[in-house]
Structures are given as C-alpha cells and as structure tokens.
Amino acid sequence: MKQDIILAGVGGQGILSIAFVIDNAALKQGFNFKQAEVHGMAQRGGAVQSHLRISDKPVFSDLIPKGVADMILSVEPMECLRYLDFLSPEGIVITSRSPFVNIPDYPDIEKVMDAIQTVANRVIVDSDKQAKEAGSPKSQNMVMLGAASPHLILEETNLTEFIRILFAPRGDKMVEMNLKAFDLGRTAAIKC
Amino acid sequence: MKQEVLLGDEAVALGAIHAGLTGGYSYPGTPASEIMEYLVRASAKEKSFVASWSVNEKVAYEEALGVSYAGKRALVSMKHVGLNVAADPFMNSAITGANGGLVVIVADDPGMHSSQNEQDSRFYAEFAKIFCFEPSNHQEAYDMTRDAFDLSEHLGVPVMVRMVTRLSHSRSRVQPRSPREQNTLHFGKDTDWTLLPVHARRRFKHLVDKQKDLIMVSNRSEFNSLRINPKNTTLGIIASGIAANYVIENYIEGQEYPSFLKVTTYPIPEELVKGLVDHVDTALIVEDGYPFIEKNISGVFGIDGKNIFGKLTGHLPSTGELSPEIVRQGLGLEALPKRGIADFPLAARPPQLCQGCSHADTYRALNEALESYPESNVFSDIGCYTLGALPPYNAIQSCVCMGASVSMAKGGAEAGVYPSIAVIGDSTFAHSGLTPLLAAVAANTNMTVFILDNSTVAMTGGQPTFLSGEKLVKVIEGMGIAKEHIRSILPLPKNHDENIHIIKQELTYKGLSVVISARECVQQARKKKRSRT
Numbered sequence: 001m002k003q004d005i006i007l008a009g010v011g012g013q014g015i016l017s018i019a020f021v022i023d024n025a026a027l028k029q030g031f032n033f034k035q036a037e038v039h040g041m042a043q044r045g046g047a048v049q050s051h052l053r054i055s056d057k058p059v060f061s062d063l064i065p066k067g068v069a070d071m072i073l074s075v076e077p078m079e080c081l082r083y084l085d086f087l088s089p090e091g092i093v094i095t096s097r098s099p100f101v102n103i104p105d106y107p108d109i110e111k112v113m114d115a116i117q118t119v120a121n122r123v124i125v126d127s128d129k130q131a132k133e134a135g136s137p138k139s140q141n142m143v144m145l146g147a148a149s150p151h152l153i154l155e156e157t158n159l160t161e162f163i164r165i166l167f168a169p170r171g172d173k174m175v176e177m178n179l180k181a182f183d184l185g186r187t188a189a190i191k192c
Numbered sequence: 193m194k195q196e197v198l199l200g201d202e203a204v205a206l207g208a209i210h211a212g213l214t215g216g217y218s219y220p221g222t223p224a225s226e227i228m229e230y231l232v233r234a235s236a237k238e239k240s241f242v243a244s245w246s247v248n249e250k251v252a253y254e255e256a257l258g259v260s261y262a263g264k265r266a267l268v269s270m271k272h273v274g275l276n277v278a279a280d281p282f283m284n285s286a287i288t289g290a291n292g293g294l295v296v297i298v299a300d301d302p303g304m305h306s307s308q309n310e311q312d313s314r315f316y317a318e319f320a321k322i323f324c325f326e327p328s329n330h331q332e333a334y335d336m337t338r339d340a341f342d343l344s345e346h347l348g349v350p351v352m353v354r355m356v357t358r359l360s361h362s363r364s365r366v367q368p369r370s371p372r373e374q375n376t377l378h379f380g381k382d383t384d385w386t387l388l389p390v391h392a393r394r395r396f397k398h399l400v401d402k403q404k405d406l407i408m409v410s411n412r413s414e415f416n417s418l419r420i421n422p423k424n425t426t427l428g429i430i431a432s433g434i435a436a437n438y439v440i441e442n443y444i445e446g447q448e449y450p451s452f453l454k455v456t457t458y459p460i461p462e463e464l465v466k467g468l469v470d471h472v473d474t475a476l477i478v479e480d481g482y483p484f485i486e487k488n489i490s491g492v493f494g495i496d497g498k499n500i501f502g503k504l505t506g507h508l509p510s511t512g513e514l515s516p517e518i519v520r521q522g523l524g525l526e527a528l529p530k531r532g533i534a535d536f537p538l539a540a541r542p543p544q545l546c547q548g549c550s551h552a553d554t555y556r557a558l559n560e561a562l563e564s565y566p567e568s569n570v571f572s573d574i575g576c577y578t579l580g581a582l583p584p585y586n587a588i589q590s591c592v593c594m595g596a597s598v599s600m601a602k603g604g605a606e607a608g609v610y611p612s613i614a615v616i617g618d619s620t621f622a623h624s625g626l627t628p629l630l631a632a633v634a635a636n637t638n639m640t641v642f643i644l645d646n647s648t649v650a651m652t653g654g655q656p657t658f659l660s661g662e663k664l665v666k667v668i669e670g671m672g673i674a675k676e677h678i679r680s681i682l683p684l685p686k687n688h689d690e691n692i693h694i695i696k697q698e699l700t701y702k703g704l705s706v707v708i709s710a711r712e713c714v715q716q717a718r719k720k721k722r723s724r725t
Contacts, residue, residue: 010541011543019363023197023363024197027195027197027365032364032365033363033364033365034330034362034363034364035362035363035364036358036361036362036363037361037362037363038305038361039222039223039225039226039306039361039653045541045543045544045545045546046541046542046543046544047540047541059364060437060438060440060441061434061437061438061440061441061516062358062359062362062434062437063358063438063515063516064516065441065442065515065516065517065520065528066515066516066517066528066530067517067527067528067529067530067531068516068528078538078539079541081536081538082538084531084532085530085531085532086530087530087531088529088530088531089529089530089531091531102541102544103539103540103541105539106539107536107537107538107539111536112536115536119531170722
C-alpha cells in the first residue's frame, strides 16, 4: 500500500502544517514515509510544494517521479495546475477554488477552474468560505486537509490527534477552530 | 530508543549530539540552517554543550577548531558557499589535524534552490585530503555523522559530511542510538598546531602519507554496497548519495537489475569501483552535483575497452538537480505515462518581499532618489533585500557573495560609477561588510552605503544578528566616517519624502556616506507578538 502526494500552495498558506499532520499520522500507523519540503528563499510568498510519500515498503527517492503521484492536494487553484505532470493518469486532485492573488498576471480564475475540470478525479472546495465559517480565514490549510482525508490511507482520528498537537501551543480556541475547519472540509468533500 | 521524525539536517544534528558533541558553530544559510537551529534548541534544553551562531563561517570554523584543539568534539555547519568563506581554516585544519573529533557539515544546493551557484563540496574534501561522507537518507545522515566523529579521532583529520538540499529538507524516520559522553580536556601537540613552515612541511607529508588509510577505510565502509549481477555484464551503475535512491526508484522489485555500486564515502572506494567497472562494458555514473566520481574514473584517457557514461558524456545533464525521471532517462528506460499540463498559461509566482517589509520602503525611496541619476549603480548583497532585483522594484544591479556590495561599490566608484551605491543587510554587514567599509573609509571613496538593519537574519528564518540598532551606529561611527554623513532613516511610507531628501543629500556629497535604514523585520515582529500572547 502506498500513497504519493504533492502538497501545493503559496508560501505562508501553511503547507508544512498539513505535512506535519500527515507525517505523524503515517508514523503512528507504522508506515514508512519521506517528505521533501521547500525552505529559504522560495518561502517568501512564492509557489511552494512538498512531496509526501507514504508506503508500507521502504521509500527511496525523496522526490515523487513525474506520473506517479496519487494525489495533488492544493490550497490554491492555480498552484495545483503547476504540478499536474506529477499526477498518475488515475490520480486525484483535491484543490481549493479560492485564488491567492499576489501577482499582477494571475490568470482568469474561470479559465483556471476550467483547466482543473479536465482532471477526471477531482474534489473542489471553497476553502476560503469554509475557513471563515470555522472562525479563522487562516485555516484554509486544515479545510483542505479535511477535504483530502476521505481519500487518504490514514485514519481520521489519527489526523485530528495531530491537529490537536500542532495547534495546542496556541491555545484551545485555535485547536477548536482548526478541527472545525478540518470537519467542514471533510463534509464538503464527501458531498462533492 | 524511540524513533524520531527528523529533517535530514536535524538527523545530522542529533547524530552529533549523541556522538558526544561539546561545541557546534554555524552561520545561517539555506539549506544548512536547520542543523544549528536544532542544536540551539537542544542545547537550551540540555545545557550540556555549546551551540552557537557565529558571525561568519570562517569564525565558526575556527571556533570549532579551538574545541578540537582542546581535545573535545566539535561540529561546524554551513551551506556550500559558506565553505568558500571558511576555506582558509578548512584547508589548514587538514594540516594541523583534528585532536578531538572535528566534523564539517556542508550542505550543497544542486539546482540552486536558494544559492548563487551549485558548487560540489566533494572537491573541497579531495582538495584538503580529508575523508567525506555523502549520506543517501536520514538514517545514514544520523549514523554517518556519529561515525564521522570516531573516524576524525581515529584518522586525526577533520571529516566532512556532504548534504544536499533534498536530503537536508526532507523529513523521515530515524532510529537513534544511545548517546555517549563528551571527551575530557586534552590539548593538541603545539608543534602540530603551530603551522610554521618547519612544522607545516612535516604535517603535510604526514597527511599525504595517511591517504592510503583513508582509502582503506572508504573501501571497507559498511555504508557502500556493491551488488554484482553475474548475468549482466553489459551495464553497471555507480551512484552516490541520494542519486542512488533515484536509480533504485526506477527498478521495480524482481526486475533484471544491472550491477550496482552505491558510493557514500570519499576518497573514492577504489576497490569497489574497480570491482564494478571490471565486470561490465558500460558504467553509468549517477551523482547529484558535479561529475566528481566520473571524472576521477575516466581521467584524461578513459579506460580501454570500457564506456564510462555520465554527465561529461551527456548521458545525464551537467547542470541542475537530478530527479527520478532524469535518472530514468539516463538509464535508457521508457518514460512513465503522465498527465500533461495541457497548454494552460501558468503565471510564475516568484518569491517576493513580505507585505509591509521595510526593504520595500527603502527601495521605493532609493529608486525615486536615483531618478535624476541615469548612470547610477546599486551593488547589492545576499539577503531578503536581494529580492529587490525583481519587479516591481528592479532596484539592484548585482548580488555576488557575502559582503561584495561594499567592495564592489568601492571598485565601481574608482572606475567612474556615480552614484556608486552599496545595499547590505545588518547581518551580512557583520559577516563580511566591515572590512571592505574600512578600506572605503581609508580612501574616502565617493560612494553611499545603505545598511538595511532589520535586526535579524531574515531570509534563513530569523536567526540572531551581531550588529544591529545602536551598536551598529556606534561601530560605524568608530570606523571613522564623518558623523554628518552617517544618516539614519526610518523606512515607512509616511516618511517617504523625507527619506528621499536625506538620500539625495548623501548622493551629492563627494565622499563616503552611510545611510542606516532601520526597521524590524515584519516576520520577526509577528513571531514576537505571537509568543507574547
């Protein structure tokens, strides 16, 4: 059993928080995993991605080969398109429909959505709306993790356990908001 | 002991702690920063060893060398170009030798994710004639770093561990072993450590004589593995470090496997290489970085009757980072089916200065002040403010290496550039900007130096800086620059006009001016606020 996931988004959107939760849930379930991430210069508002590989066999390459990813999980719609060539022909795209516009030439969002529609397996979530409903516009990452959760080879309870651990240092209210964001994302994805 | 989830960098740090580390030193630089970040956190908790950010890599190296002289175990870590800064003590430490274990961690950046070049540190290890490990995964990063201390003490030389970005910044499981005690104080021999020619000649011969021992250790290292497939004499593969993973990734279980040698130690394990090359007609050499092994094997004339393929022969690309699919192509295997991106016009999303960043305000004011000077030139330096090269600022014309802004502005001014401007951050200034500024003071060069003081090493994640605020002003004053030409501006939109006015005054002054533009990094301010609540 294996799952290769490309996490995508923009620096500052909390991609590494998603990775933290998935990594630790995978560890708890006894999986091998490797997770390559981007630090340094690219983090400053640029496109960021992380390669996350979970398997019951040893994982060798830190990078997912092109054409092998089982899932692209993106907190930003255009960013998921950037990595489509990593996706296997049967792979699934789980993406937010809320654009993060910090560049002058951001393409027409309708065209971005049309391009996403060309992927047969897809889950599209309004993460901005769900995050606001959860009480924190910054929790879009947890909304998207929730949206991905029915498609992950990881138990929901293990994911929520590490969301608690991740946000515990910032208080109970923060933990509750992020758990709610996760739940709203999960519910929205199941309805899709 | 319990398994841990660690970055490659953190695995190195934990390996060093468990090896009985006494002192760790570093200057921040991607992708090496997380080694010292981990050591600093662990040291704050355990208080049993020193973990310290240094003013630059040369200083860090020498601090580590002092620990080694005293008989204790020392680690120094840096990014690849940091070793250029530390090259003087590095080369000479191979001559003095190590007393307490001395381990140099160098993180290379193939593909230049966050660097100005992709130099390969294995050449430095060979140049200095020291031993080098190249881990391929997290467990090896931990184990090799631990072993590097033993080997350094056993061979009496510093030992390098060469990391690359993909391993430094990848996270995986590590199984640690029981930690051991630190060494006790025992001084190095003065005649070995005092490199007067009379001693240095003897020590260099000693180092040269020791090379056969290094090669023997490399040949016998348990981290290298040679798998000969007796049925296949056509193709063999030699892959080093993480490149070995990309090779394995492309051969599915049960498939006909070419003979395969994984190299993780240097000097090159000659016997193992010979074992593989003797068995096959063609050897493909796969390495992330420069063609180090390939060049060593093929030399000038190649090997009669053998094909040695790799980067030099165009079978793999000579620049950039390897990936599983690039290696797949090099292996001559059919490409995997994948989805196309269609023809969707993606917009690039390059890194940029944060919302509210002080550098943005400085650049806006500087750009406007320079409007009436079409012949001006802004020499910049290394830090977040290098992003001023990109739109919408397009504010700088150079970025070469740490501190080069000040020295290049002086050279530029002497060649006739006016206004000749240097832009440098507070930490980069402390690292390598002080000495060239002293030279500019002595010559009273007609140039303007901007020191952008955001009181942190921002680009690498907010490490402490040595020269900021009032202390920075005092140091500048003490260097002998005319007081009326040391100006301070507060880079905020509301001060825009006033700042332009001040900058213009200093541009017209025929001599050396320093403009200190000081405001705290917005990311750091946010972090502080968060930790207070």
